[in-house]
C-alpha cells in the first residue's frame with residue numbers, strides 16, 4: 001500500500017499540472033502536426049471541390065460573421081442549389097460552436113452564403129459541410145487554427 005503513495009502523488013501532480021497550466025488551455029500545440037489548413041479541399045468521396053472565404057480575415061474569436069462557400073465539381077462546373085448543413089467542432093475539447101450556422105442564400109455561380117459563424121475560443125477547429133446536390137451526398141472538413 002505504502003509503495004503506491006509516490007505513484008498516486010505523481011499522478012495527482014500530473015493531473016493538476018495539466019488542468020492548471022495556462023498553456024494547455026489556450027494553445028493549439030496538441031493538434032496533429034500534419035493538419036491540412038487549405039481553404040480549398042476536395043470532399044471526402046471526391047464529388048465536390050469546395051472552398052470558403054470568411055468576411056473576417058483573420059477570423060477573430062467571438063465575432064459573429066459570414067462565410068461564402070463555393071462548391072464546384074472536380075472539373076470546375078459550379079454546383080447549383082445544393083442543400084448544405086454546417087457545423088463546427090473542437091476535436092480536442094469535444095464541444096461545438098455556440099451558434100447554429102446555416103446556409104441562408106444561394107448566390108449563384110456555385111456560391112452560398114453561410115451565416116451565424118462564431119468561434120468562442122482559439123485552437124484547432126473542424127468546420128464540416130454536408131453537401132447534397134442532384135441526389136449525391138458528400139462532406140468536406142476544413143481545419144482552422146484560431147488564435
Ligand SMILES: [Cu+2]
Nearest residue numbers: 090093095121
Ligand atoms: Cu474548445
